[in-house]
Amino acid sequence: xxxxxxxxxxxxxxxxxxxxxxxxxxxxxxxxxxxxxxxxxxxxxxxxxxxxxxxxxxxxxxxxxxxxxxxxxxxxxxxxxxxxxxxxxxxxxxxxxxxxxxxxxxxxxxxxxxxxxxxxxxxxxxxxxxxxxxxxxxxxxxxxxxxxxxxxxxxxxxxxxxxxxxxxxxxxxxxxxxxxxxxxxxxxxxxxxxxxxxxxxxxxxxxxxxxxxxxxxxxxxxxxxxxxxxxxxxxxxxxxxxxxxxxxxxxxxxxxxxxxxxxxxxxxxxxxxxxxxxxxxxxxxxxxxxxxxxxxxxxxxxxxxxxxxxxxxxxxxxxxxxxxxxxxxxxxxxxxxxxxxxxxxxxxx
Amino acid sequence: xxxxxxxxxxxxxxxxxxxxxxxxxxxxxxxxxxxxxxxxxxxxxxxxxxxxxxxxxxxxxxxxxxxxxxxxxxxxxxxxxxxxxxxxxxxxxxxxxxxxxxxxxxxxxxxxxxxxxxxxxxxxxxxxxxxxxxxxxxxxxxxxxxxxxxxxxxxxxxxxxxxxxxxxxxxxxxxxxxxxxxxxxxxxxxxxxxxxxxxxxxxxxxxxxxxxxxxxxxxxxxxxxxxxxxxxxxxxxxxxxxxxxxxxxxxxxxxxxxxxxxxxxxxxxxxxxxxxxxxxxxxxxxxxxxxxxxxxxxxxxxxxxxxxxxxxxxxxxxxxxxxxxxxxxxxxxxxxxxxxxxxxxxxxx
Numbered sequence: 001x002x003x004x005x006x007x008x009x010x011x012x013x014x015x016x017x018x019x020x021x022x023x024x025x026x027x028x029x030x031x032x033x034x035x036x037x038x039x040x041x042x043x044x045x046x047x048x049x050x051x052x053x054x055x056x057x058x059x060x061x062x063x064x065x066x067x068x069x070x071x072x073x074x075x076x077x078x079x080x081x082x083x084x085x086x087x088x089x090x091x092x093x094x095x096x097x098x099x100x101x102x103x104x105x106x107x108x109x110x111x112x113x114x115x116x117x118x119x120x121x122x123x124x125x126x127x128x129x130x131x132x133x134x135x136x137x138x139x140x141x142x143x144x145x146x147x148x149x150x151x152x153x154x155x156x157x158x159x160x161x162x163x164x165x166x167x168x169x170x171x172x173x174x175x176x177x178x179x180x181x182x183x184x185x186x187x188x189x190x191x192x193x194x195x196x197x198x199x200x201x202x203x204x205x206x207x208x209x210x211x212x213x214x215x216x217x218x219x220x221x222x223x224x225x226x227x228x229x230x231x232x233x234x235x236x237x238x239x240x241x242x243x244x245x246x247x248x249x250x251x252x253x254x255x256x257x258x259x260x261x262x263x264x265x266x267x268x269x270x271x272x273x274x275x276x277x278x279x280x281x282x283x284x285x286x287x288x289x290x291x292x293x294x295x296x297x298x299x300x301x302x303x304x305x306x307x308x309x310x311x312x313x314x315x316x317x318x319x320x321x322x323x324x325x326x327x328x329x330x331x332x333x334x335x336x337x338x339x340x341x342x343x344x345x346x347x348x349x
Numbered sequence: 350x351x352x353x354x355x356x357x358x359x360x361x362x363x364x365x366x367x368x369x370x371x372x373x374x375x376x377x378x379x380x381x382x383x384x385x386x387x388x389x390x391x392x393x394x395x396x397x398x399x400x401x402x403x404x405x406x407x408x409x410x411x412x413x414x415x416x417x418x419x420x421x422x423x424x425x426x427x428x429x430x431x432x433x434x435x436x437x438x439x440x441x442x443x444x445x446x447x448x449x450x451x452x453x454x455x456x457x458x459x460x461x462x463x464x465x466x467x468x469x470x471x472x473x474x475x476x477x478x479x480x481x482x483x484x485x486x487x488x489x490x491x492x493x494x495x496x497x498x499x500x501x502x503x504x505x506x507x508x509x510x511x512x513x514x515x516x517x518x519x520x521x522x523x524x525x526x527x528x529x530x531x532x533x534x535x536x537x538x539x540x541x542x543x544x545x546x547x548x549x550x551x552x553x554x555x556x557x558x559x560x561x562x563x564x565x566x567x568x569x570x571x572x573x574x575x576x577x578x579x580x581x582x583x584x585x586x587x588x589x590x591x592x593x594x595x596x597x598x599x600x601x602x603x604x605x606x607x608x609x610x611x612x613x614x615x616x617x618x619x620x621x622x623x624x625x626x627x628x629x630x631x632x633x634x635x636x637x638x639x640x641x642x643x644x645x646x647x648x649x650x651x652x653x654x655x656x657x658x659x660x661x662x663x664x665x666x667x668x669x670x671x672x673x674x675x676x677x678x679x680x681x682x683x684x685x686x687x688x689x690x691x692x693x694x695x696x697x698x
Binding site: 021024025028030031054055056060062065067071094097099105138139145148149150151160163170171232236244248341346 | 370371373374375376377378379380398399400401402403404405406407408409410411412413414415416417418420422442443445446448452454455456457458487488489490492493494495497498499500503505507509510512519520521580581583584585589593597688689690691695696
């Protein structure tokens with residue numbers, strides 16, 4: 001991890017204060033936007049060539065390849081903005097396969113009229129997040145749509161990573177007895193977005209957990225390669241990820257309610273709003289399933305990393321109720337944790 | 350090339366006729382949309398795993414990596430729709446490096462309320478275009494935004510291709526004397542969009558040239574590897590691509606107006622609307638720069654391919670006026686062909 005943000009650029013002096021349709025035309029204003037704002041912040045030997053495609057030298061082996069579009073509303077929120085979210089989200093999808101990220105693409109759809117200073121703030125956050133995750137953006141695209149045809153800015157990032165030869169992680173490989181580990185507190189990102197969108201104020205401000213998990217994953221794989229499955233519980237939260245695991249492996253999963261890490265302010269906000277934190281999005285957490293004999297070793301490695309200090313074993317895979325997730329509550333009761341049916345919170349990421 | 354479209358699926362029977370916010374939630378309706386519509390049309394061994402990332406086996410060597418977001422308005426137009434455009438556009442950006450496409454990602458941002466039958470038509474066009482280009486979609490993402498926050502549907506496709514070891518194509522490698530070759534008529538796509546958007550009716554309907562050029566490029570590379578530079582003149586048209594070439598190689602380019610292939614109906618529409626066809630987008634054409642001794646061989650190979658029948662040498666690189674593009678008109682005059690400054694036609698692709 002890189003601690004300091006070594007790259008910055010002052011607000012560029014541009015002909016306009018806001019994004020014009022012509023910034024997406026492929027002509028002179030597009031070229032000004034790229035040379036004045038994108039390249040000073042994101043530039044590198046490959047991106048600077050400005051070819052329509054990046055050419056990468058890759059070793060023989062397995063590549064992880066993943067895509068995500070980010071449409072979060074609001075675009076600025078406590079703990080981050082759409083820019084760092086777009087980097088971290090795709091880095092995380094890559095490294096959930098055990099791969100280390102190699103590079104990303106970034107494609108922007110911008111609404112006519114977006115303030116250049118807002119775009120500068122977003123691209124600065126992308127540059128900082130990319131540097132922290134030690135990943136480069138090697139190719140990109142910018143489209144501008146007329147006012148009213150999108151909401152401020154949408155960002156797609158697509159990434160490539162190299163999967164180590166000895167690692168095979170798959171949602172379908174979970175066995176009874178395996179332990180369910182989460183890397184930290186749940187529901188922080190979703191509740192940060194929700195409270196900031198609704199202008200709700202609590203005593204302690206809830207902050208998004210947006211973070212790149214690739215260095216945490218590297219630490220875990222150093223400790224043990226006996227990781228069966230791994231996924232970041234974003235949209236749909238922990239409940240959705242575990243239901244996907246249960247279905248893919250045709251195994252039951254039992255959660256222990258009291259073991260699930262939850263910040264007091266997030267618990268409070270969820271109670272007030274009547275929301276189950278298990279269904280709320282996270283953007284800097286992972287769930288991993290470990291063979292029983294290896295779980296403590298992996299947990300120990302996670303707790304030594306800044307992003308895994310509050311890691312905990314929150315459940316286990318069972319041969320009962322295959323394909324289903326249940327939760328044991330403190331009072332000895334048990335309930336089904338189903339896939340969410342409706343939409344709790346649109347545009348969370 | 351595959352002549353017939355072997356994959357199809359009837360309109361899926363779904364709970365709703367239109368896209369709901371919950372179709373993007375990551376929960377049950379998302380799963381229904383994926384299993385009912387996306388997988389029957391686009392599915393393959395990798396996509397069907399529904400992991401958050403595709404795992405690909407790649408040979409050692411150079412990869413081409415490229416991204417594009419498609420925001421075309423209208424989404425259905427003569428000669429295609431946003432679905433096939435999204436496949437062809439990214440396949441073309443890959444193969445302009447000389448690479449053959451390996452696979453694509455597809456990420457959708459859909460407006461709440463889009464008719465499922467429109468989405469079905471778009472995904473069907475993607476499936477058909479992918480099959481024709483012999484490329485698979487191996488990973489994807491779907492976001493739904495509230496009504497009014499985007500215009501119907503935006504699609505990002507990002508692609509990977511393998512660059513043959515003996516091929517080096519770069520905008521910076523053009524030398525004086527090189528020939529400028531175009532694969533066919535110019536301005537078809539842009540004028541198809543413009544006339545359909547404005548509801549202009551001409552005697553002959555103008556049709557988009559949307560097509561995947563990878564089989565044409567393969568044919569060209571069989572004929573000669575002496576291709577210096579290659580690019581598809583999309584946004585900003587032929588004028589923008591040639592200006593980019595002239596700047597990258599610090600060389601002058603001279604065009605011969607009378608050699609540029611132009612359909613009579615496109616010429617007519619451009620004249621009526623006062624538009625210079627050199628600045629209008631193409632979606633199934635390429636410009637290549639060939640060493641003088643190889644140009645006729647490459648041109649001959651292009652003309653044997655259905656997408657290159659009207660290929661023509663339209664100019665040459667010169668040592669005069671480095672960084673600039675000029676055009677010799679039929680009457681012995683000459684004018685500068687500059688980068689476009691404003692936006693002629695937003696949301697062309």
